[in-house]
Amino acid sequence: MKDKQMTKTIMGIAAPLPLANVDTDVIMPKRFLITITREGLGDGAFADLRFDNAGQLRPDFILNNAPWTRASILIVGDNFGCGSSREHAVWGMRQLGINACIGTGFAGIFYDNARKNGLALPIVSPATRDFLLQFSSDARGHEISIDLESRMITAGDISASFEMDDATQTGLIRGRDDTLDTLEHAGAIRDYEAGLNKEMRISVLK
Amino acid sequence: MSRTLYDKLVDAHKVCDLPDGDMLIYVDFHIMNEYTSPQAFSGLDTKGFNVWRPEAHLAVVDHVNATRGSAPHDAASKLLIDNLQANCTKHGIAFYGLGDPRQGIEHVVVPEQGLVAPGMLIACGDSHTTTYGAYGALGFGIGTSEVEHVLATQTLRYKRMQTMRVTIDGDTALGVTAKDIIMKVVQTVGAGGANGFAVEFAGAAIRGLDMAGRMTVCNMAVELGARAALIAADEKTKTALQGHSHSGQFAFNGESWISDQDAIFNQEVSISGADIEPLITWGTSPDQSIPITANVPCAVDYISSEAKAALARSLRYMGLSEGQSARSIQIDTAFIGSCTNSRIEDLREAANILDGRQVAAGVEAIVVPGSAMTRIKAEAEGLRAIFEAAGFEWRPEAGCSMCLAMNDDIAMDGERVASSTNRNFEGRQGRGARTHLMSPAMVAAAAIAGHLADVRDFK
Missing domain, CATH: 3.30.499.10 (Aconitase, domain 3)
Structure with missing residues (x-):
């Protein structure tokens, strides 16, 4: 498979979501998980924050208010994405139009799921995060820009660097299929298996 | 050179380095449930991949099923359950569904069946896969894209983590359980305090726990952000391996699944067992x-x-x-x-x-x-x-x-x-x-x- 179109820069309006420990139950409530497809999860993303019990938009939630209704970047609190491994959380955020979350640190499984789905998670210092929270709170809705190649975020006159490991950076830019890539190493996998004793191979009883 | 238990486990499962800085690691055993696997199977089918080693996987129904009786409570959950069974039948994967005497919560079923042993690497589309660290096995949760990856390649792309040792010394008071120990650790380290770390639990209070207690501790390690949790294998571990239907299938020879005595951890946390209350x-x-x-x-x-x-x-x-x-x-x-x-x-x-x-x-x-x-x-x-x-x-x-x-x-x-x-x-x-x-x-x-x-x- 050829690489999809390269994504080197992510630009858009950012919304501040400063809560710490936003877990994947909050990002994608369980009632949206009873599905065998990846589709139709946009409505589920942050559903209990976006909608009240009657299904009406909650006016106190940032993404329900202009200009943040158009936000494609979130500035998030510490430990965003903690909890359950459900990749549905990332699928739903992508379907809601979110391309990046900027924070000081992310839960591990969420971080890996994000990479597989083109959701960029730049990691910044607390000072940069606090600045971006303030910058994105401005209702004039100035765009910010994330340059994946140079690992720099630009917001107004300010530029700041972010952390992202090399494999994630490469994966996001190329938008490649990891499984296909790995199968190019099928020989190495077979070599590894050839080195295993018979006592090191599980065979589950049916 | 001295190594931690975590590093020994990663080294033993490394297939090769990848050009982008990740490595490929080999998955000895993979568990699936009905809600995080459907899109992985459909991904396989769409791309035309086969399952690399069907006998190394187990599928269990546990998340959506009713517990009042064995019939699914609604059509949507029945669809998930039936879908998993159909996928397993198609790909030749063991399926412990409703009514099967071996069915249950995946992380309860696996030790009962003798499918965890020291030295194994176990993945599952569930964050509480850290449970298997109680046996000196490297267990961790993965997303659905990674479930597809394991099915197709028997490997995962992996980045070595930093190591943290949490030592709980001394005896705990009467009425204090393994749950209180791990809740105290979560309270001390914080909900994201171990993000990016593999955590090894050590100390007298941990060694004193039975295997169920050790599983409770490792299970909730993910609540402090740990992607992996470990407890050194000992005589209790050895005893717990006996007498199950898969006992003896996996014996990783030549390694003692404990950290070397002078191994260095990136971070050390110490908690006194006496300070823990319910x-x-x-x-x-x-x-x-x-x-x-x-x-x-x-x-x-x-x-x-x-x-x-x-x-x-x-x-x-x-x-x-x-x-x-x-x-x-x-x-x-x-x-x-x-x-x-x-x-x-x-x-x-x-x-x-x-x-x-x-x-x-x-x-x-x-x-x-x-x-x-x-x-x-x-x-x-x-x-x-x-x-x-x-x-x-x-x-x-x-x-x-x-x-x-x-x-x-x-x-x-x-x-x-x-x-x-x-x-x-x-x-x-x-x-x-x-x-x-x-x-x-x-x-x-x-x-x-x-x-x-x-x-x-x-x-």
Whole structure:
């Protein structure tokens, strides 16, 4: 498979979501998980924050208010994405139009799921995060820009660097299929298996 | 060179380095459930991949199934269950479905079946796969794209983590359980404090735990952000490997699955066992816990305005007041179950408190054994009779149930649950539901009292 179109820069309006420990139950409530497809999860993303019990938009939630209704970047609190491994959380955020979350640190499984789905998670210092929270709170809705190649975020006159490991950076830019890539190493996998004793191979009883 | 147990496990499973800085690691055993695997199978089919080694996988139904009876409670959950069975049949994968005597919560089933052993690398589309660290195995949760990757390649792309050792020295007091130990660790390290780390638990209080207790500790390590949790294999581990249907299948020779004595960890945390009391969570993050003898925090306890705001938000959701005593919190529901605390040892612990006592009027009390095998064993031991005599509802089918409320065991808006589970997130047990995490014994004590209560008062 050829690489999809390269994504080197992510630009858009950012919304501040400063809560710490936003877990994947909050990002994608369980009632949206009873599905065998990846589709139709946009409505589920942050559903209990976006909608009240009657299904009406909650006016106190940032993404329900202009200009943040158009936000494609979130500035998030510490430990965003903690909890359950459900990749549905990332699928739903992508379907809601979110391309990046900027924070000081992310839960591990969420971080890996994000990479597989083109959701960029730049990691910044607390000072940069606090600045971006303030910058994105401005209702004039100035765009910010994330340059994946140079690992720099630009917001107004300010530029700041972010952390992202090399494999994630490469994966996001190329938008490649990891499984296909790995199968190019099928020989190495077979070599590894050839080195295993018979006592090191599980065979589950049916 | 001296190595940690974690590094030994990673080294033993490394297939090759990849050009982008990741490595490929080999997965000895992979477990699937009905809700995080469907899109992985459809991905395989769309791209035309085969399953690399079908016998190295096990699929279990546990998340969405009803526990009142073996029939699915609605069409949507039936679709998920049937879909998993069809995918397993198509690809030649073992499937332990509803009605199978081996069915249950995946992390309860695996040790019961003897499918975990020191030195193994185990992956599963479930964050609580850290449980297997109790056996000196490297277990961790993965997303659905990675489930597809394991199915197609028997490997994962992996980045070596930093290591943290959490040492709990000294003896713990009577009434303090493995659940209290790990809740204390979560409280100390913080909900994201171990992000990017593999955590090894050490010290006398850990060595003193039985295998069920060690599983409880490693299970909830993910609540401090640990992607992997480990406990060194010892004589107890060796004993626990015997007598199961898959015993002896996996024996990774030539390694002792412990950290070398002078191995260096990137971070060390030390907790005195004597400082641990029976804990309860008061908030909406697993690190928001206090001893049962204490009071809910007040705004003045916090310095930053963010922390004060977070406290206010948690208290509002939980319907609690600043400074309220833990023991004044009235409950509606008591729930014993989940991959953290539904093993036979957990049921014994709760039954010990319930024996000869009655659940308080107005409290709905439910116990869901972790597996069909656990249920049968508990019934044979007379535990069911004790639970039922006390007023608990004994569920005939095993599953995750009200831990995450993906089936029909859903707590109502505002309903307050004393729960032996692992997460007290907003909406976790139902929209608006309020969860207090604690040990199974403490859930039993709360059920009897009608409010959160100190298990040490129920001797």
